[in-house]
Amino acid sequence: MEIKNDTICAISTGAGRAALALIRISGPDLAPVLKDLCQDQPTPSNRMASLRKIFARDGSILDEAVIVYFQGPNSFTGEDLVELSVHGNPILCDRILRDLVSRGTRLAKPGEFTLRAALSGKMSLHEVEALDLVLNAQTEIAVRTGIEAKLGGFESQTKEIREKTLDLAAEIEAQLDFSEADIGEWKSASFETQLSQLKFSLESWLNLFERNQNYLKQLCVALVGRPNAGKSSLFNRILGQDRAIVHETPGTTRDYLEVEAKIGGRLILLLDTAGFRNSEDPLERIGIERSFEAIQRADVLVWVSDDGAAPPPDFLVRIQEKRLVLVKSKTDISTIIPPRFLGVSSLKGNGMEALLTAIMGARDSDEVLLSPIFTQRQVSNLKDALGLISQIESWVKSGTYLELIAEHLRRLEALMEDLVGRKTHRELLLSILSRFCIGK
Numbered sequence: 001m002e003i004k005n006d007t008i009c010a011i012s013t014g015a016g017r018a019a020l021a022l023i024r025i026s027g028p029d030l031a032p033v034l035k036d037l038c039q040d041q042p043t044p045s046n047r048m049a050s051l052r053k054i055f056a057r058d059g060s061i062l063d064e065a066v067i068v069y070f071q072g073p074n075s076f077t078g079e080d081l082v083e084l085s086v087h088g089n090p091i092l093c094d095r096i097l098r099d100l101v102s103r104g105t106r107l108a109k110p111g112e113f114t115l116r117a118a119l120s121g122k123m124s125l126h127e128v129e130a131l132d133l134v135l136n137a138q139t140e141i142a143v144r145t146g147i148e149a150k151l152g153g154f155e156s157q158t159k160e161i162r163e164k165t166l167d168l169a170a171e172i173e174a175q176l177d178f179s180e181a182d183i184g185e186w187k188s189a190s191f192e193t194q195l196s197q198l199k200f201s202l203e204s205w206l207n208l209f210e211r212n213q214n215y216l217k218q219l220c221v222a223l224v225g226r227p228n229a230g231k232s233s234l235f236n237r238i239l240g241q242d243r244a245i246v247h248e249t250p251g252t253t254r255d256y257l258e259v260e261a262k263i264g265g266r267l268i269l270l271l272d273t274a275g276f277r278n279s280e281d282p283l284e285r286i287g288i289e290r291s292f293e294a295i296q297r298a299d300v301l302v303w304v305s306d307d308g309a310a311p312p313p314d315f316l317v318r319i320q321e322k323r324l325v326l327v328k329s330k331t332d333i334s335t336i337i338p339p340r341f342l343g344v345s346s347l348k349g350n351g352m353e354a355l356l357t358a359i360m361g362a363r364d365s366d367e368v369l370l371s372p373i374f375t376q377r378q379v380s381n382l383k384d385a386l387g388l389i390s391q392i393e394s395w396v397k398s399g400t401y402l403e404l405i406a407e408h409l410r411r412l413e414a415l416m417e418d419l420v421g422r423k424t425h426r427e428l429l430l431s432i433l434s435r436f437c438i439g440k
Helices: 030-038 090-102 112-119 125-136 140-150 155-177 188-216 231-239 282-297 313-319 352-360 376-398 402-419 426-433
Strands: 008-011 018-026 049-055 061-070 081-088 219-225 257-263 266-272 300-305 323-328
Touching: 008 090, 008 112, 018 030, 018 090, 018 112, 030 049, 030 061, 030 081, 061 090, 081 090, 112 125, 125 140, 140 188, 155 188, 155 402, 188 376, 219 231, 219 282, 219 352, 231 257, 231 266, 231 300, 231 352, 257 352, 266 352, 282 313, 300 352, 323 352, 376 402
Parallel strands: 219 266, 219 300, 300 323
Antiparallel strands: 008 018, 018 081, 049 061, 061 081, 257 266
């Protein structure tokens, strides 16, 4: 994204009709644009909400808007910034934007407001990553993690880690700067203890991140089984609506269906697949192959069987190490449930709670501990830091290489600063912001 020192505008609220829409304008030429919008009305004061009629360049009334003016550098972008709360008809919003562009502003690119905030020092890379999680998260846990990170909820933890690193570096630098006669014999045992504590903290963060992965992303769940096993009925029951066609004729589902559903506060992608069997019907065979393609995307497979038969060996070979839940369907007809199977009746709803618990996992989402590490960039930094610590530990035990220990600790300091995004990574920043909406 090319960085320009001009004035930009965009709608910051979602597409479609709504009671209100928010239009942002930011840049060095904002003042004359705002004055012209208000014409002979008083220009809104800094950080005060003002109700004003806004006028087009030809003098006609565009709308009545609540205007909030943020004078730079005390604004989101660090520039002069205005937010117009207007009526949310898309036709009206488009007319206002066209008028703003005619005054010399231009339409903002995705994430450009946030980019200006980051480049002006208003946001760190860590805060941008947290905002990305808030805006694009697909689970409640991910949203909570993003909010905590954005608002500094992990600040005390990251501060403690940085202070531990600085203390270790200071001790080694003292050994290099002064003779043994000046500071006495080096007590390496204390240093090793502190280093071990730092390593334990970083490993705990890494383990917590790995445990939380299933809660930070959308869970993909595929219903699989033989034809007429009750997959589509179960699909409809989970969704609470008749989305899939249910018929006694085998092979009704020719292609997989996918629908987002909310279970226990978590958004999942639910797939209904074609029944697995040897078929001469070319359309059904294509559907079966597409179902296997869908299975590769799934995190959890629910094998649905109306007779309690286990998945065949050729099927198990193709699903590799995916989590598998076994379901005996149609328990309103047959109540015999084989070992390791969960009994479910899509017609009456029996067994649904146990099934959804098995799909989502045993832990309740409220018990998940939030982690200050939530991006692959941070994980990469953590692993590099742990590698440095392991090398330092071996040198400390040998009682040599103080200069190398000091150099590795300096690198460790840099990694800890990088961990919370205090440095600006331009390319990474642009990559993140490309996922943002136009007005953010």
